[in-house]
Amino acid sequence: MRGRTSEGRLQALDAYLLHHERPLLTRQDGDWARAVFVDVGLGEQPWTTLESARAFREVNAALRVVGVEADPARVASARVHADALTDFREGGFTLPLRPDETVRLIRATNLLRGYRAEDVPGVHQVLGERLLEGGLLVEGSTDTSGAVGVSHLLRRTGSGLAREALLFHTDFSRGFAPVLFRDWLPRDFRRRVKPGEPIHDFFVYWTEAWSAARAGGHVSPPEAFRHSLQGLSRRVEGLVLEPWLLDHGYALWRPTGGVFG
Known part of the structure; x- marks a missing residue:
């Protein structure tokens, strides 16, 4: 599980998604009208979940956000920040979703670094089970400040979960090579x-x-x-x-x- 996630750590991912995946964030037809964004792994404080909620609601004011965390104490602490559109729930890779909820976007960042490499594809499949067709799973790692990171972008297609792309990002504060x-x-x-x-x-x-x-x-x-x-x-x-x-x-x-x- 994520530890002391600093504020702003995942803002580069937010910016990418707002630029490149805006239709995914804003779509409202059919099942997409009730499709949520799920952030898996809150850390000690839910700063990154709340930052993403604010950023994404600039293009979709009604977007529902669900933060998921395995540690009950962290969930209880995060619930201080809950509101009509933002919920925090105890759970893991099998997402604790309601029967009427669908999912447009899942982010699981800085969670799998301690796992065995051979376990990763299975975790991806479990996480992606509730995605709508066309929905996206973002899974990867960043440094502690968010200056450097790499993520899998996995898309739900009619035939399953496709490993669509790798996304690299640097803010150049550490130079570049x-x-x-x-x-x-x-x-x-x-x-x-x-x-x-x-x-x-x-x-x-x-x-x-x-x-x-x-x-x-x-x-x-x-x-x-x-x-x-x-x-x-x-x-x-x-x-x-x-x-x-x-x-x-x-x-x-x-x-x-x-x-x-």
């Missing part, structure tokens, strides 16, 4: 950055592109980031080079057929 992300990869990739693994090749190519960018005079962290991704895109399929993403420190890798397992 691709190696910065290695310690914050999702749990199932963290020990796989080694020869013979696709994620190893990804980082080798990105590091080579970063070195070439710096040799070409693009030495500031934002410039090196942008130009390294442009170089990487010539060797790796599926990088999304949208200007807003690059300008704000996001690397979105969405390979055809999904992210390898």
Whole structure:
């Protein structure tokens, strides 16, 4: 379970979702009218859940938010902040949802770092069971301040839960080099950055592109980031080079057929 989550730690994820997943946050037709956002793992205080609720309600004022935590004391403390649209419930990966609730978005960040890598796909499946088709599960890790993070983006499709993309983010406060992300990869990739693994090749190519960018005079962290991704895109399929993403420190890798397992 999450420990002392600092305020603002997940604001970069909020910003990405508001920019790239606004239709998911605002959709109101059919079952989507009662579809909630679920934040799994509150930490000692529910700051990140409350921050996300405020941010997402700027585009969907009626959005219901459910914070889920396994520790009863933390749930009791969080309930001080509950209101008509915000609820806090005791539970785990099998989400404690009401029969009439559907789910549009689930976030489970900084929860699985202590789990075995082979257990991660099963946790994803359990978490994603209640997602509406088209709904999204975000699962990954950040550093303690939220300056650096990497997340799985898993989409509910008609045939199941698809590993749609990996999302990397840095705010450049720690500089930039691709190696910065290695310690914050999702749990199932963290020990796989080694020869013979696709994620190893990804980082080798990105590091080579970063070195070439710096040799070409693009030495500031934002410039090196942008130009390294442009170089990487010539060797790796599926990088999304949208200007807003690059300008704000996001690397979105969405390979055809999904992210390898």
